[in-house]
Amino acid sequence: MARDIPRDEELSDRAHIKKKIIELAKDVEQAFISQNDRSDDILDYWDVWNCKLGNRQFYNGNSQIFVPIVKAAIKARKTRFVNQLFPQSGRYVEVTTSELDTPQEAMSLCEHYIRRANLRTKVFPALCVNGDVEGQYNVYVSWSERKKNTASRVDKAVEMEGAEVPELGKTPDMEEEEIIDAGPEVEVIHDNDVMVLPVTCDTPEEALEAGGSVTICRRWTKAKIKQAAKDGEITEKSAEILKEMLSSKRPDPANRDTRKDMADAAGIKQSAGDKYALVYELWTNLKIGGKLRLCRAFYGGDQNVLGCKQNPYWCDEIPLISCPVEKQAGVFKGKAPIADVVDLQVAANDACNEGADAGHFAAMPIIMTDPEKNPKVGTMVLGMASIWEVDPNSTKFAQFPDMTEGTLARIASCKTEIFQILGVNPSMIPQSSGAKQQKRNQAEVANEQQVDILTTADAVTVMEEGVATPIIRRFMAYDHQFRDKAMTVMQYGEMGIKANMQEVPPLQADTKFEYRWFGVEQARTAQQIQQQIAGINVIKGIPPQMYPGYRLNLSPMLQRMTDNLFGHRLAPLIFEKVQGVTVDPHMENNLMDQGFDAPVHPEDDDMMHLQVHMQGMHSQMGDLHGKYRPHIMQHQQQMQAKAQAAQAQQNPQGLPGGPGGAGPGVAGAPRPGAQVAGPRLIKGPEGTIPQDQMPRAGSVGMPRKM
Numbered sequence: 001m002a003r004d005i006p007r008d009e010e011l012s013d014r015a016h017i018k019k020k021i022i023e024l025a026k027d028v029e030q031a032f033i034s035q036n037d038r039s040d041d042i043l044d045y046w047d048v049w050n051c052k053l054g055n056r057q058f059y060n061g062n063s064q065i066f067v068p069i070v071k072a073a074i075k076a077r078k079t080r081f082v083n084q085l086f087p088q089s090g091r092y093v094e095v096t097t098s099e100l101d102t103p104q105e106a107m108s109l110c111e112h113y114i115r116r117a118n119l120r121t122k123v124f125p126a127l128c129v130n131g132d133v134e135g136q137y138n139v140y141v142s143w144s145e146r147k148k149n150t151a152s153r154v155d156k157a158v159e160m161e162g163a164e165v166p167e168l169g170k171t172p173d174m175e176e177e178e179i180i181d182a183g184p185e186v187e188v189i190h191d192n193d194v195m196v197l198p199v200t201c202d203t204p205e206e207a208l209e210a211g212g213s214v215t216i217c218r219r220w221t222k223a224k225i226k227q228a229a230k231d232g233e234i235t236e237k238s239a240e241i242l243k244e245m246l247s248s249k250r251p252d253p254a255n256r257d258t259r260k261d262m263a264d265a266a267g268i269k270q271s272a273g274d275k276y277a278l279v280y281e282l283w284t285n286l287k288i289g290g291k292l293r294l295c296r297a298f299y300g301g302d303q304n305v306l307g308c309k310q311n312p313y314w315c316d317e318i319p320l321i322s323c324p325v326e327k328q329a330g331v332f333k334g335k336a337p338i339a340d341v342v343d344l345q346v347a348a349n350d351a352c353n354e355g356a357d358a359g360h361f362a363a364m365p366i367i368m369t370d371p372e373k374n375p376k377v378g379t380m381v382l383g384m385a386s387i388w389e390v391d392p393n394s395t396k397f398a399q400f401p402d403m404t405e406g407t408l409a410r411i412a413s414c415k416t417e418i419f420q421i422l423g424v425n426p427s428m429i430p431q432s433s434g435a436k437q438q439k440r441n442q443a444e445v446a447n448e449q450q451v452d453i454l455t456t457a458d459a460v461t462v463m464e465e466g467v468a469t470p471i472i473r474r475f476m477a478y479d480h481q482f483r484d485k486a487m488t489v490m491q492y493g494e495m496g497i498k499a500n501m502q503e504v505p506p507l508q509a510d511t512k513f514e515y516r517w518f519g520v521e522q523a524r525t526a527q528q529i530q531q532q533i534a535g536i537n538v539i540k541g542i543p544p545q546m547y548p549g550y551r552l553n554l555s556p557m558l559q560r561m562t563d564n565l566f567g568h569r570l571a572p573l574i575f576e577k578v579q580g581v582t583v584d585p586h587m588e589n590n591l592m593d594q595g596f597d598a599p600v601h602p603e604d605d606d607m608m609h610l611q612v613h614m615q616g617m618h619s620q621m622g623d624l625h626g627k628y629r630p631h632i633m634q635h636q637q638q639m640q641a642k643a644q645a646a647q648a649q650q651n652p653q654g655l656p657g658g659p660g661g662a663g664p665g666v667a668g669a670p671r672p673g674a675q676v677a678g679p680r681l682i683k684g685p686e687g688t689i690p691q692d693q694m695p696r697a698g699s700v701g702m703p704r705k706m
């Protein structure tokens with residue numbers, strides 16, 4: 001029976017593994033060279049994003065103006081997509097479990113990691129831009145640990161001859177503590193640095209199953225090489241060889257083609273005077289101990305295998321998460337959306353520069369004169385109060401034609417076409433969709449809102465399912481592997497007033513919880529909430545004898561609906577779970593006699609508690625700390641609430657939404673099953689969102705007729 005190889009055992013010294021890695025590296029080098037045209041195009045697209053005039057421009061005049069139409073469109077898409085992924089409610093994750101209650105600990109921990117990794121501010125804005133420019137979303141999820149030495153003031157007892165003497169008091173001192181800041185990190189990877197073989201696979205996992213590989217280009221300096229050897233990612237011997245090559249290899253010529261860096265083979269490179277080693281981080285399945293195991297290898301060129309080990313992550317998945325912006329059948333990588341509008345951007349730049357040059361000419365008058373009649377042509381100089389010694393009858397002034405209106409029309413035409421191709425609508429960037437010099441009517445506004453919702457939801461769903469959900473699942477998988485101590489994270493409390501800190505123990509494997517990105521769904525729940533309210537009105541009006549063998553439990557439904565209505569921060573405070581057990585009233589008296597607060601439990605026998613507390617308040621000690629009176633008041637209020645609830649159960653006709661509608665004295669209560677209907681003259685249920693506002697609230701409605 002073959003023994004299990006430890007995950008941290010170095011494998012690069014095995015001949016068959018080293019040979020296999022070198023063969024795979026050659027295939028990867030050839031694949032990068034074959035991808036050279038795509039890499040060059042992507043670099044041209046980045047020039048468009050960075051507003052740099054390139055060699056695609058047809059007009060080469062004096063003016064060098066770049067009209068940032070494509071950049072404005074991509075920034076508008078980035079803003080809309082990021083806001084859709086990260087709603088204002090602050091809830092981004094949905095955790096599904098077999099338990100009845102929502103796993104608040106798991107959700108709080110996941111939200112903590114999202115904030116720590118700066119997904120909202122650092123990762124997804126850059127990822128949206130990369131997707132539009134390169135056509136592919138690529139992120140690398142890893143786990144990092146950093147040590148910090150923090151100092152704090154403490155009061156220590158006075159020491160005499162090495163012994164503490166508390167009687168002499170305390171003196172202020174400083175105490176240092178080493179803290180390990182650990183958590184997941186997310187890195188946005190450029191598409192030119194990623195290679196998946198075979199290129200016809202749909203996912204990196206499918207490529208690995210087909211015997212292929214997934215490669216990420218890394219650029220290591222001397223410090224990084226030293227750190228990688230210290231962390232055990234590469235061997236000390238290979239690190240020394242790589243550093244020696246980095247120091248001894250002659251620099252590349254100054255006039256080299258830097259755009260070929262993305263497609264060059266691994267080895268020593270130089271950029272802006274600084275040398276770096278181009279290293280391939282190569283993931284593939286290798287046969288170890290008679291079994292195929294997922295391994296990570298580092299290749300430094302010149303048949304130099306820097307290191308190879310089994311996948312260091314217990315989840316046995318590669319840390320690279322990659323998906324195309326728009327999936328194309330038969331190929332892994334997608335086409336960049338910006339590719340379809342580059343020529344239009346070039347045309348807008350040419351039109352602007354042509355118009356600018358023409359404007360310069362139009363600003364200067366054309367003077368026509370007869371040199372035979374005016375021999376002193378040299379005196380015809382433009383200036384203040386200048387005198388021309390010429391015949392005025394033989395001198396005429398002409399004006400160069402002004403091309404401003406035509407130039408602006410050409411630029412506006414290119415802008416409209418670019419916005420249409422990239423799906424940028426008036427709700428992203430203010431513009432007029434109606435007739436010229438006219439205000440848009442209500443039908444046009446409603447139609448634009450619907451188009452905005454549909455296009456945005458379709459684009460953001462790709463990021464949600466292809467990137468965001470795998471990221472949070474990887475977060476929790478890494479947490480299960482690396483975190484071995486309980487961690488205190490912020491749970492949700494009152495905004496800015498009360499922040500509950502919750503201690504989260506190391507969670508179980510992902511077999512207990514299922515994680516899904518929920519941010520996109522937040523914008524689609526406006527109409528669903530109204531449907532839930534209508535459903536509750538119908539369900540609670542059905543008598544129990546109509547569903548034998550079942551019982552009605554509205555707690556999960558109310559919890560979810562409250563969560564969607566008020567957000568994940570306020571919902572646990574509004575719909576609060578009753579925790580704890582009832583306490584003996586005599587024990588509560590002892591607590592209050594010592595100055596402690598005694599909370600009232602809903603299941604307390606209020607009458608008995610009142611009797612015992614009244615005796616305690618009139619005892620010899622009395623209400624020394626003032627705790628009895630507020631506690632007795634809480635019991636009295638709880639008794640009144642219980643009496644009102646019991647009376648309401650005996651008279652269900654008086655409840656809002658009960659059978660038969662609102663009872664006597666109850667005005668404006670919705671009828672059972674109240675649904676959102678079309679516009680009508682009568683008033684709908686309280687809280688109903690107007691039909692014109694439903695698309696903006698997140699629902700998809702039918703467009704109005706023009």
